[in-house]
Amino acid sequence: xxxxIGEVSNLLDISISTLRYYDKEGLLPLVNRTxxxxxxxxxxxxxxxxxxxxxxTTGMPLKDIKVFFEWCEIGDDTIDQRYELxxxxxxxxxxxxxxxxxxxKRINYKVEYYRxxxxxxxxxxxxxxxxxxxxxxxxKDTQSxxxxxTPAASKSQAV
Numbered sequence: 001x002x003x004x005i006g007e008v009s010n011l012l013d014i015s016i017s018t019l020r021y022y023d024k025e026g027l028l029p030l031v032n033r034t035x036x037x038x039x040x041x042x043x044x045x046x047x048x049x050x051x052x053x054x055x056x057t058t059g060m061p062l063k064d065i066k067v068f069f070e071w072c073e074i075g076d077d078t079i080d081q082r083y084e085l086x087x088x089x090x091x092x093x094x095x096x097x098x099x100x101x102x103x104x105k106r107i108n109y110k111v112e113y114y115r116x117x118x119x120x121x122x123x124x125x126x127x128x129x130x131x132x133x134x135x136x137x138x139x140k141d142t143q144s145x146x147x148x149x150t151p152a153a154s155k156s157q158a159v
Contacts, residue, residue, distance in 0.1 A: 002032070002040040012049055019049075027052060027066055029073070058093045 009016045022028050023039065028048060032040045041049075048069065055065050068085055071078035117123045 002042050003046070005039050005041070008041045008046065008049065012046070012053070014049065014053065022049070022052060022062075025062060025066065027062065027069060029069070055089065058089055059096065060089055 003011065005016055005019055008014070008019060019028075019039075023031055028045060030048075031045050032042065034040060052062075052065055055068070056062070064085070068082060071082050071085075113123075
C-alpha cells in the first residue's frame with residue numbers, strides 16, 4: 001500500500017514540512033516518487049519514520065540517525081556499528097530516565113507542598129512544614145508497604 005505525504009502526516013502525527021525536511025536531508029532515500037515528482041510512501045517508509053521518531057525521542061541527533069540508515073543500506077558489514085550505536089543510545093536513554101525520575105520526585109514534593117498550602121491557605125503557618133513532612137512521609141510509607149505487598153514487586157525483588 002502507498003500513502004501520500006498528507007496521509008503519512010496524519011497517520012504518524014508528523015508535519016508535512018518535517019517529512020519534506022527528512023527527505024531533503026537524506027533520511028528517506030527510498031521514498032518513491034510519481035512521474036510528477038510527488039512522494040509516495042510505503043509501509044517500509046512508515047517503519048523508517050517510526051524509527052526516526054523513536055530515536056529522536058531518545059535525543060539522537062538527525063545526523064546520527066542518518067548514519068544509522070546509511071549503515072542499514074550498506075548491509076551486514078555494519079552490524080557491529082549499529083549494535084554499538086544502539087548500546088550507546090540505550091545507555092544515554094537510561095541516564096535520561098534517571099534524571100527525569102529525580103526531577104519527578106522533586107515535582108511530586110512540590111505538588112504536595114502546594115496542595116497543603118492550598119488547604120491551609122498559606123505557606124507560612126507554623127505547622128505547615130510539619131504537616132508537609134508528615135504527609136509526604138505517610139505517602140512514602142504507604143507506597144513502600146504497597147510495593148512490598150504487590151505480586152509484581154515481589155517478583156522484581158526476587159530477580
